[in-house]
Amino acid sequence: MSTEKLFSVFQAKAESMSAQVHRVGTYAAAGELIAAKVKELKAEKVHLFPSPQLEKTNCRATLAGTGVKISEKLDRAELDVTDVGINFVPYAVAETGSIFHPEENPLGRMVTMLPPTHIAIVPTSKILPTVADALVTVVADYGKVPGYMSFISGPSRTADIERVLTIGVHGPSRLIVILVDEGMEK
Amino acid sequence: MSNQEKNQDFKASIQKALQDQVMRGALSRFADAYPTARKNAYQGVDIEALRGEIACSKAKNGDDLDQLIKMFTENATKRGAKVYFAKTADDANRYIANLAVDRGVKRIVKSKSMASEEIHLNDHLKKAGMIVNETDLGEWIIQLAGQKPSHMVMPAIHLSKEQVAGYFSKEMKSDIPPDIPLMVQKARVELRTKFIEADMGISGANMAVAETGSIATVTNEGNARLTTTLPRIHVALVGIEKIIRNMQEAANIIKALPKSATGQLITSYVTFVTGVTPTEVDGQVQDKELHIVLMDNGRSDMLKDPEFKQAWQCIRCASCLNVCPAYQMVGGHVYGHIYAGGIGAILTFFFNDPEDAEKPQNLCLGCGRCTEVCPGKIPIPDLILKMRRRMAEKNGLKMIPKAIFSVVANRKLMHSLLRVASIGQFPLTGGKPYIRHLPFFFSELTKERSLPAVAPQPFRDFAKEHEKKNTGKKKRVNFYGGCLIDFCYPHIGKAVYEVLEHAGCEVYFPWEQACCGAPAKYMGDGETQIRLAKQNVAAMEEGNPDYIVSACPTCTVALLEDIVDVLKEEPQWHERAKKVAAKVRDFSDLVAELGVKTGKKSKPLARKKFTYHDSCHYRRHLHLSDIPRKLLTEVAGMDLIEMKDCDQCCGMAGSYLVKFPEISAPILQKKLDNITATGAEMVCVDCPGCVMQIAGGLDKKRSSVQVKHTAEILAESLRKG
Numbered sequence: 001m002s003t004e005k006l007f008s009v010f011q012a013k014a015e016s017m018s019a020q021v022h023r024v025g026t027y028a029a030a031g032e033l034i035a036a037k038v039k040e041l042k043a044e045k046v047h048l049f050p051s052p053q054l055e056k057t058n059c060r061a062t063l064a065g066t067g068v069k070i071s072e073k074l075d076r077a078e079l080d081v082t083d084v085g086i087n088f089v090p091y092a093v094a095e096t097g098s099i100f101h102p103e104e105n106p107l108g109r110m111v112t113m114l115p116p117t118h119i120a121i122v123p124t125s126k127i128l129p130t131v132a133d134a135l136v137t138v139v140a141d142y143g144k145v146p147g148y149m150s151f152i153s154g155p156s157r158t159a160d161i162e163r164v165l166t167i168g169v170h171g172p173s174r175l176i177v178i179l180v181d182e183g184m185e186k
Numbered sequence: 187m188s189n190q191e192k193n194q195d196f197k198a199s200i201q202k203a204l205q206d207q208v209m210r211g212a213l214s215r216f217a218d219a220y221p222t223a224r225k226n227a228y229q230g231v232d233i234e235a236l237r238g239e240i241a242c243s244k245a246k247n248g249d250d251l252d253q254l255i256k257m258f259t260e261n262a263t264k265r266g267a268k269v270y271f272a273k274t275a276d277d278a279n280r281y282i283a284n285l286a287v288d289r290g291v292k293r294i295v296k297s298k299s300m301a302s303e304e305i306h307l308n309d310h311l312k313k314a315g316m317i318v319n320e321t322d323l324g325e326w327i328i329q330l331a332g333q334k335p336s337h338m339v340m341p342a343i344h345l346s347k348e349q350v351a352g353y354f355s356k357e358m359k360s361d362i363p364p365d366i367p368l369m370v371q372k373a374r375v376e377l378r379t380k381f382i383e384a385d386m387g388i389s390g391a392n393m394a395v396a397e398t399g400s401i402a403t404v405t406n407e408g409n410a411r412l413t414t415t416l417p418r419i420h421v422a423l424v425g426i427e428k429i430i431r432n433m434q435e436a437a438n439i440i441k442a443l444p445k446s447a448t449g450q451l452i453t454s455y456v457t458f459v460t461g462v463t464p465t466e467v468d469g470q471v472q473d474k475e476l477h478i479v480l481m482d483n484g485r486s487d488m489l490k491d492p493e494f495k496q497a498w499q500c501i502r503c504a505s506c507l508n509v510c511p512a513y514q515m516v517g518g519h520v521y522g523h524i525y526a527g528g529i530g531a532i533l534t535f536f537f538n539d540p541e542d543a544e545k546p547q548n549l550c551l552g553c554g555r556c557t558e559v560c561p562g563k564i565p566i567p568d569l570i571l572k573m574r575r576r577m578a579e580k581n582g583l584k585m586i587p588k589a590i591f592s593v594v595a596n597r598k599l600m601h602s603l604l605r606v607a608s609i610g611q612f613p614l615t616g617g618k619p620y621i622r623h624l625p626f627f628f629s630e631l632t633k634e635r636s637l638p639a640v641a642p643q644p645f646r647d648f649a650k651e652h653e654k655k656n657t658g659k660k661k662r663v664n665f666y667g668g669c670l671i672d673f674c675y676p677h678i679g680k681a682v683y684e685v686l687e688h689a690g691c692e693v694y695f696p697w698e699q700a701c702c703g704a705p706a707k708y709m710g711d712g713e714t715q716i717r718l719a720k721q722n723v724a725a726m727e728e729g730n731p732d733y734i735v736s737a738c739p740t741c742t743v744a745l746l747e748d749i750v751d752v753l754k755e756e757p758q759w760h761e762r763a764k765k766v767a768a769k770v771r772d773f774s775d776l777v778a779e780l781g782v783k784t785g786k787k788s789k790p791l792a793r794k795k796f797t798y799h800d801s802c803h804y805r806r807h808l809h810l811s812d813i814p815r816k817l818l819t820e821v822a823g824m825d826l827i828e829m830k831d832c833d834q835c836c837g838m839a840g841s842y843l844v845k846f847p848e849i850s851a852p853i854l855q856k857k858l859d860n861i862t863a864t865g866a867e868m869v870c871v872d873c874p875g876c877v878m879q880i881a882g883g884l885d886k887k888r889s890s891v892q893v894k895h896t897a898e899i900l901a902e903s904l905r906k907g
Contacts, residue, residue, distance in 0.1 A: 004878075012624060016451070017451065017452075017454070019222060048220065052500050056294055059393040072382050074466045074469065074470055074471065076382055076466055076468070077382065080378060080382060096451055096452040097451070097452075098452060103461045104413065104464065105462075105463045105464070106464050106471060107466070107790045109411075109415050110415065110466070111417075113412055114410060114412075120585075124839060129439070130436045131441065131452075131456075132433075132434060132437035133316050134439075135433040135434075135437055136433070138432075145398045145400055145433075145460045146459070146460065147238070147265070147459070147460050147461055147462070147463035148414075148415070148457070148459055148460070148463045149457070149458045149460075150455055150456065150457040150458070151412065151452065151455070151456040151457075152454065152455060152633045153451075153453070153454055153455075153456075154454055154800050155454065156406070156407055156408035156455075157406050157407070157454055158323045158324075158370060158406060158407050159340070159371045159406075159448070160322070160324035160327065160340065160341070160610075161323070161327070161345075161347050161366050161369060161370070162344070162345075162346065162347050163210055163212060163215060163216050163340070163343065164347075164368065165368050166366055166370045168370070168371075168374070169323055169370055169373065169374055169406075169407040169408060169409070170321065170374060170377065170381075170407045170408040170409040170411075170412055171407065171408025171412075171454070172379070172408075172454070173412065
C-alpha cells in the first residue's frame with residue numbers, strides 16, 4: 001500500500017474513533033502546530049518526554065512563546081495536574097487508526113496516560129498496514145519485544161453506565177496525532 | 187438447600203430479572219444495536235477465515251498446553267517476571283495475599299479481571315488488611331453496590347444512571363446528580379488519587395504470549411495502563427486458557443475481540459507488558475516487581491474432557507451473550523456464579539461447582555445463534571446438552587420428565603393418549619382449533635399464546651388410507667411426520683403429500699415411526715434417545731425408499747445426525763442408521779431440487795406480501811434459509827418483506843415453553859412485534875414448532891396475520907383451480 005493510501009486509511013479510522021489527525025511537512029511545522037494546539041486548549045502546564053525527534057520540532061521555543069509552563073520531570077503528582085503530555089511515537093497502524101507506542105521509560109509512558117490531552121508526533125513514513133505488521137516490525141527494530149508497548153486508538157472511553165459512550169475516563173480525553181512527512185522517501 | 191428450594195430460588199431470580207425494567211431496557215437497546223455494530227466493525231475482514239484461524243490455534247494451544255506453560259514461564263522469567271502456577275483458587279488467593287503482606291502493601295488498585303471475580307480475590311485481600319479498589323468504571327460501580335458483574339465485558343449493564351448516582355453519592359458523601367459525563371468525571375478524580383497512592387496493581391490478561399513471555403490487556407478506559415505502570419508491584423492474574431503461542435495469534439485475537447465484544451474496530455488501548463519495566467517511586471526511577479499468577483482452577487479438567495475441550499477456544503468476548511435471546515430477557519445474575527450465559531454455565535461447571543451450573547444451563551434455548559458468532563467457533567448449545575446428559579446420568583431425571591418420556595418412548599401408549607386428548611379437550615377449545623385456556627398448572631402456558639388442539643384424525647390415519655392408491659412405480663418417499671404434524675397439524679402433512687406427488691413422487695407413511703428423540707435429547711435422557719433411534723431406523727427403512735422426508739427441521743436434524751450419533755456404540759445399528767440418514771431430506775430442499783411448476787397463468791397467491799421466520803434448526807443446522815425464500819417468491823410469486831432479526835428464536839425451542847414459559851413469552855412477543863412491523867399479511871416458516879408458537883401468539887393477540895408452513899403455500903399454488 002502506498003504511503004498516501006496508508007495515510008488516508010489511518011486518518012479515516014483514527015477520526016472515526018475521535019482522534020484528531022494533522023499532517024505537516026516538517027518537524028519545525030510540527031513544533032508550530034504543537035504550540036498552536038496548546039494555545040487553543042488554553043493549557044497552563046505541559047509535560048514533555050524529551051527525545052531527539054521532539055527536539056527537532058523545536059517545541060520548547062514555540063511553546064515558550066505561548067507562556068505555558070513546561071516540565072519534563074518524572075513526578076507523578078506533577079504529571080497528574082498537568083494539562084498536556086507531548087511525546088514522539090514511532091509507529092502508527094492504518095487498519096485500526098492506532099498509534100503504536102513501545103516505551104519502557106516511565107516518563108515516556110506517563111505523558112501518554114495521565115494528562116487530559118496527549119499530543120503525539122508520529123512519522124508519516126511509519127504508518128504500517130496492520131497490527132500484525134506492527135508486532136513484527138517492532139521486534140525487528142528493537143531486537144526484542146519492548147517491555148511495555150501499547151496500541152492507542154483515540155481517547156480513553158467508557159460506556160459502562162447505561163451503554164452511553166463517554167470520552168475521557170482514566171486516560172486522556174483528547175488525542176492529537178501530528179504526522180510528519182519529513183524524512184519520507186519520495 | 188433442597189432441590190425444590192433451589193428451584194424456587196432460581197425461578198424467583200428469573201421473576202426478579204424479568205421485572206427489572208432498567209436492565210431489560212439496557213439489554214434490549216444493546217442487543218438491538220449490536221448486530222449492526224459488529225457487522226460494521228468487521229467490514230473488510232474475512233470473518234469466517236479469522237474464526238477458523240482462532241478456533242484452530244486455540245485448540246492447538248490446548249493440545250500443547252504443558253509445553254506452552256513451560257515456554258511462557260521461561261521467557262517471562264528471563265525478562266525478570268516471577269511466574270507462579272496456581273493449581274486452585276486457594277493457591278492463587280494465598281499467593282497474592284501473602285505477597286501483599288510480605289511487601290508491606292496497604293493500597294491496591296485493580297483493573298478488570300474476571301479470573302479475580304471467579305476466585306473472590308478482593309475478599310481475601312481485604313481479610314489480609316488491604317484496601318482494594320476496582321478501577322474499571324463498571325467494576326467499581328459493582329464494588330460500591332456490593333454486587334456481582336452481570337456481563338463479562340459490561341459488568342454494570344443492569345444498573346441505571348440513577349442507581350449509579352445513588353452509589354456515588356454515598357461513596358463520595360455528596361449529592362451526585364445522575365448526569366453520566368459528570369459521574370464519569372467524578373470517578374476519574376476519585377480513582378486518580380487511588381492510582382497515584384497504590385503500592386500494588388492487580389490486572390487480568392486477555393492473552394499471555396508464550397514465545398515472548400508477554401501479557402496483554404485489551405481495554406478502553408486506560409485504567410489497566412495506570413494499574414500496570416504506576417504502582418511498584420504489578421500482579422497479573424491469568425487463567426491458563428489465555429496462553430497463546432505467538433504474536434501472530436495475538437494479532438488475530440486483537441482483530442476479533444473488540445469487534446465481537448462491543449462492535450468496536452479496536453479498543454482504545456491494547457497493551458503488552460513483557461517482563462520488568464521501571465516506574466517512578468518518590469521521584470526516582472525504580473524497577474517494578476512483576477508477578478504473573480497462572481491459574482488453573484478447573485481449566486485443565488475442562489480441557490482434558492473430550493466432550494468439553496472446545497470450551498477452551500473461548501476468548502471471553504461475550505458475543506454469545508450479546509445475541510442470546512434468553513440472556514437478553516434475564517441478564518447475567520440469574521446464572522448464579524460469575525460467568526453468565528451458556529458459556530458461563532459451562533465455565534461454572536468446571537471452575538466452580540457442577541451443582542451451580544445445573545439450573546442456569548436450562549436457560550439455553552438451543553437456538554445456536556451464539557455458535558454463529560463465536561470467534562472460537564464453540565458449539566455452545568451442544569456442550570450444554572452434553573452437560574445436561576451428564577447431570578441426568580448422575581442425578582437421574584426429575585420425576586415428571588421421566589414419566590413423560592416413558593410415555594413418549596412408548597409409541598402405542600403415546601398415540602392412544604393423544605387420541606384420547608383429542609376428544610377430552612373440546613371443552614377447552616370451545617370448538618375452535620386452539621386451546622385458549624388450560625386448567626391449573628398448565629395455565630402459564632396459555633397466558634401468552636394459544637395452544638393448538640389435537641386433531642380429531644391424526645395424519646397417520648389419512649396417510650394410510652391415501653397410500654392405497656400408490657402404484658409403486660415412481661420415486662418412493664417415506665414421510666416422517668413428527669408429533670406436531672401427525673397429531674396437531676395434519677393439514678401440513680397433507681400439503682407435503684400434494685407437493686411431493688406433484689414433483690413426481692409417491693409418499694408412504696411408515697407406521698412404526700415414533701418421536702424423533704429430540705425432546706429426550708434436550709432433557710438429557712440418552713437412554714430414551716437410543717430406544718427411539720432404533721425404532722425410527724427400523725421404521726424408515728421400510729420399502730427401501732429413495733428419500734426420507736420430514737417437514738420439521740428438529741426431526742430432520744434428529745434423523746440426519748442424532749440417530750447416527752447415539753447408535754455409534756452398536757456397529758450393526760450404526761450402519762443401518764447411516765444408511766437411513768443418507769436418504770433424509772428436508773421437504774423444501776427436496777422440492778427445490780426436484781422442481782415444481784405451477785403451470786397456471788395466474789398464481790392464487792401472487793403478489794401477496796409475506797415475511798419469513800428462520801427456524802433455529804433450519805437455519806443453523808440445515809443451512810437452508812435461502813431455499814424456501816426462493817420457492818415462496820418464485821413458485822408462489824409472493825413478495826418477501828424481511829423482518830428485523832428474522833433469525834432470532836421464536837421462544838418455542840422444543841420444551842422451553844414448558845420449562846420457562848415466563849421467558850419464552852417475552853421472546854415470542856419480540857418476534858410478534860417484528861412480524862407485525864413488516865405489514866405483511868402472512869408469515870411463512872418451515873417448522874411446525876414455530877408454527878405452533880407464532881400462530882398461538884398471533885391468535886392470542888387476535889391478529890389477522892396468518893402463519894403458514896412453506897408446504898401449505900406451495901400446495902395452494904400448485905393446486906388446479
